[in-house]
Amino acid sequence: MSIREYKALLAELDHARSLQMKKKILVKLCDVKRRISVKSHDKFSDLPADLGTSIQGNFCRGAYLKYRDTPLGTGPGKSRFLGVKDLESPLYFASNEYAVFPERRETGFDIVEPHFRFWVSVDLVNVLDLTSAEVRKALKITRYEVEKIEWVAWGGILCPTQILGRKAFESGYEAILFNSSKHRDTKNLAVFATNLNKRKSSIIIQDSHNNFKISRIP
Numbered sequence: 001m002s003i004r005e006y007k008a009l010l011a012e013l014d015h016a017r018s019l020q021m022k023k024k025i026l027v028k029l030c031d032v033k034r035r036i037s038v039k040s041h042d043k044f045s046d047l048p049a050d051l052g053t054s055i056q057g058n059f060c061r062g063a064y065l066k067y068r069d070t071p072l073g074t075g076p077g078k079s080r081f082l083g084v085k086d087l088e089s090p091l092y093f094a095s096n097e098y099a100v101f102p103e104r105r106e107t108g109f110d111i112v113e114p115h116f117r118f119w120v121s122v123d124l125v126n127v128l129d130l131t132s133a134e135v136r137k138a139l140k141i142t143r144y145e146v147e148k149i150e151w152v153a154w155g156g157i158l159c160p161t162q163i164l165g166r167k168a169f170e171s172g173y174e175a176i177l178f179n180s181s182k183h184r185d186t187k188n189l190a191v192f193a194t195n196l197n198k199r200k201s202s203i204i205i206q207d208s209h210n211n212f213k214i215s216r217i218p
Helices: 003-016 017-042 097-105 134-140 142-149 160-170
Strands: 051-063 091-094 117-130 175-179 186-190 202-207
Touching: 003 017, 003 142, 017 160, 051 097, 091 097, 097 117, 117 186, 134 142, 142 160, 142 175, 160 175
Parallel strands: 117 175
Antiparallel strands: 051 091, 051 117, 091 186, 117 202, 175 186
């Protein structure tokens, strides 16, 4: 019911004309977000650890230039699957190079710092596939929660995917696969680098000109 309330309040906010009305709706919206967050904590507290599947393929990664000498351009910060800004963010990849930055920024391609893109070959053995209706059903999470909730707008309240992401990391999943909210027919991958199986999994940069000091993890 909370998600239904959330969607209804967003629709009301879009149509509200007066500032006073918008303020009232925002107060209600904040309360609904808190309830959804609490419910998500309870729902994902016992996250199954046996839903993983293997993933192979080519994905594109975007990163700021200041992180060029770190493994695949890693850096701290909040994201769709992480709610604590001081922790190392999952590595985000997209099957479409044009979806890389818009997906991470929520508001579109508004990068002002120097940045770059590169392609990688991914071979992972334990991925939580949220593009699968069966997996979402097992987790009791809707496609709307995964793809449509704008986590940036939740401020300091953890949204369902941020709570799920932390639990997935703690449960040992190497990555989360999900559909892009910005580009149709595009899949995204959020990788927990420290969880990669060192014997069976890998992410290798396609770098024929040796531009990177580090070309593979783990």
